[in-house]
Amino acid sequence: MTVTQTSHTLAVLGIGDLAEQVYGGLLDRPGQSAAEVTRGSGASQAAVKEALRELEDRGLVTRSASRPVRYFATAPELALGILLRQRADELDRVRAATAAYQARFAHATGSTDPLDLVEVVVGQDAVLQRVTQLQRAAQDEILVLDTPPYAASHQVTAAEVEHLERGVRARVIYDRSALEVPGQLATIGRLRELGEEARVRDGLPTKLMIADRRHAIVPLGFTRPGIDGIVLVNASPLLDALCALFESLWQAATPMAGSVDAPDDSDLLTLLAAGLKDDALARQLGVSRRTVQRRIQRLMRTVGADSRAQVVLQAARTGLLPLSTSG
Structure with missing residues (x-):
């Protein structure tokens, strides 16, 4: 009996790919011996035994008292529910630690050098990493001014999908010239289907991204702004001014309408x-x-x-x- 293939979604709970595959197989065919699981898995006997041991340790599998030993999957609602609650507790502790670390960071930087309110990030890879971090850290709202040039043809990124699916409100103003980039309108359409609010305006002054009105990214340079270098602006009067700039441009921009997949x-x-x-x-x-x-x-x-x-x-x-x- 072949072990059922799974999508490896339990990795977030610390469960390995083979262990999840074995668990799925035992859900479909309970009471298999280690030898039967090995024959159906395509893995080595040692690897299967380690996977079964892992599942037992996490409470996902129980064994019989008979010989040969046979294995049974624990009800997912029970076993996975316990693991999910444990992971939620761990995340709560991380969130609490994050708040404590942030308080220490603010205390150390808030009363000394005004330059601590900004951070310069140089290099295309480092810029992309920081932009992705800002998107994934946002909890409430992301504000964006989008204008060429672009590092590459714009595609919907995983970070964009994630924050929109988490319910983070995204308001984006596209420069008119951005709509002339091949494929850009289709990309905007996919983002709007995910919940992005899009408007268009001529002559945007700069690229800009603001997350939760606590952090902003502004490009450095004029030849490839936002590609080779950025400034990360933290809470400050400068950030307040950038938020006000966005809101002023948003009020004057034209809302986009219609479906891009079926142009009308x-x-x-x-x-x-x-x-x-x-x-x-x-x-x-x-x-x-x-x-x-x-x-x-x-x-x-x-x-x-x-x-x-x-x-x-x-x-x-x-x-x-x-x-x-x-x-």
């Missing part, structure tokens, strides 16, 4: 409002320049507009394009 008039209207030209519109919507022009003409007829600028205004009045700046 809302997509076209949003990009028109952002000021994209026909060629850029065609690239982002995945259609020909002529198709874009036909869709614009149809929209003009639909809303009774004589020009492209009037299309956007009329669409806003009729509710096709949400231009409300409340937020």
